[in-house]
Amino acid sequence: MLTPLASLRTGLELRLTADARAWLHLALSEAADAGEHDQARGLPPWERHFVTAGRRCHTTQQQQGSSPDPVDAARVLILHAAAPGTDAVVALYRRGSADERRAVLLALPHLDPPPAAGAALGLVEDALRTNDTRLVAAALGPYAAAHLDAHQWRHGILKCLFTGVPLAAVTGLEHRAAGDGELARMLEDYARERTAAGRAVPEDLGHALRLARFDETPARPASPQDRAEGSES
């Protein structure tokens, strides 16, 4: 979903109103100064911008509804500029609204320094336990493609099929599903259950099953770098 950050920023700025662009510049410059904030003085300014982005980041009329979501993009850029440590990232997620949590998940592969893997995966797993499809989709982005263990990743795929998240939202599907016999078994069982209940089998299931059985191989092998960049979506 997210192209590298420079083009994400350029694309976002082109879509914003003049006021929103001025806000974004302020937010990013205050985020760049994040290290200088005295915690005793309450929420750092960049965090306030991150939280209130939904009512500041307005797009021009003709840009409404286009993707990627401008508020998500602004939050990812702010978070990247603030370069928070792992504890701060986790706290932001835990005290965040669903929209803020989604932005944290989308930002995970872009953060520098990268968050500690165990803590970041904890956030991905938290999102995968929800039934909010926007969180589930965001959880299965490039970070999960690169780091989530096989068992959890397979359950994530099944959850997408259960909750109606198109598998196109899953980064790295082709490469992680390819030749995954256990995933194939899970998908076949699920298809059988649906059929027994007289219900249609989701179209996406067939696609994933063909990948898992190796009936459909990717056109080219992907390097881990491709996954980390989120080139799938």
Place this chain on the structure above:
Amino acid sequence: MPSPTRRIFDPHIHMTSRTTDDYAAMYDAGVRALVEPSFWLGQPRTSPASFYDYFDSLLGWEPFRAAQYGIAHHCTLALNPKEANDPRCLPVLDELPRYLLKDGVVAVGEIGYDAMTPAEDTALAAQLELARTHELPALVHTPHRDKAAGLARTLDVLRESGLPPASVALDHLNETTVGPAADSGCWLGFSIYPDTKMDPDRMVRILRVHGTERVLVNSAADWGRSDPLKTAHVADAMLAAGFDEDDVDQVLWRNPVAFYGRSGRLRLDATAPEAQLFEGNSILRGGE
């Protein structure tokens, strides 16, 4: 059948306690937006963490559920008066400033009095101050018991708070409290219940006397005996009593939009049955 142009904004309803059937029936009755105030769950909470989970729900899961039924969901956050009396819950007051910044929060509430204790005095004053500093309106619950005295004391505290009356809604009013409430300049909230507290016909009589300005009508539906379609019933009763569609639209849409709009955070553009990402069946299907 409601007219195809009818739009209803329920300014006070606890959807956490309601089913998806309610969401669907509300949409069919014309409800396109609502505000869910944080309140007591019917069972006392014993720690601030319970509040944070509840706030998460009002800032994530409920808006998600509502959107799947074409309804825009906003919330008000606060420590409610009943639980302001339990010292175990008080630390939530220290975390509220952070939560009150959130995009979906359109007021501080429900605050006010339950049993009119000193602890309730403290929590009410502290949260009115939070409303002032966050530039948010306040949704003030008037007590169900000893209502007239409770309202008088509430009005005293409001005067001291420095919050302009136009930023305050006094809720759960009835025939005996509407007079002093109207004189205060605050918004006038009426909760319509299936029992005797306040019904659609009595609401219409109050509208005849006091007019349609600054009046908010809500169902206050929750886990108790209540009905999420009471707003629509009031609309019907208004038309039957000779009010016109514009009066109905003022009371049931434009007034709540004006009141909560003071927050600058209402987002009503998402109310068309939403083309949101992965519109879904995670709820239609009833969980996993």
